[in-house]
Amino acid sequence: MDLPREFTVRESGHRIHNPFTGEKLALLGRAVRLRPGTTVLDLACGSGEMLCTWAREHGVAGTGVDISTAFLTGARERAAELGVTGQVRFVHGDASGYVADEPVDVAACLGATWIGGGAAGTAALLERSLRPGGLLLVGEPFWRRDPPDQATVEGCHASAKEDFHDLPGLVGLFGGLGFDVVEMVxxxxxxxxxxxxxxxxxxxxxxxxxxxxxxxxxxxxxxxGAPLRHVRYVRPYLGWGVFALKRR
Known part of the structure; x- marks a missing residue:
């Protein structure tokens, strides 16, 4: 059980495996007002940058789960580098079936909502690990502009326009599921x-x-083909964000 090797090669230089910079990740931690002792579950955690940096900066503790052995090795090395090995742990496993042993304050999946069959299913999966009143963090793509043709859709790594919502549609989806959107980056x-x-x-x-x-x-x-595809399709048409949700 592991990621395909080409994925590991492609992102072997990354600490963050989605279109967030370290500054954006830090902004997210401040935006959701993390406090020392907050417990966090990060499904499909990749190289663990969110958990490790938040443990150092905000005093959180938590667990990351990922299918990639290579990325998890990097996560453990990063935890040691930042001096937070006593606060975080990383589990090799299929995040799509993972539920925390004890309810957590924050349950997150940033950019891997295929583990729940989409944003709605991933929110439902995360909520199984969340304490009452806790916070969900869901990272998801959306259309910045209406794709004009199938070539644009496929250039943005989708098979159909309906694979993604536009931003109002995505926020509306979360509302329709019974969540307040309380922050976004x-x-x-x-x-x-x-x-x-x-x-x-x-x-x-x-x-x-x-x-x-x-x-x-x-x-x-x-x-x-990757550079031209990025500037022609992904950069102008595809957005991405992390949405903080609380059950109404």
């Missing part, structure tokens, strides 16, 4: 660039070092 074009463009250098560096690897032809093809 949105990606911008720069944070999208830091997520996407950093992958190109990582892939090129890997290709230079591994020209005979069996994965090299596929990664070469990906790099040939």
């Amino acid at each position: 949105l990606a911008d074009e720069d944070s999208w660039d830091r997520y996407a463009a950093a992958q190109w250098l990582t892939v090129r560096t890997w290709l230079d070092a591994n020209p005979d690897d069996e994965l090299a032809p596929a990664m070469r093809t990906e790099l040939d």
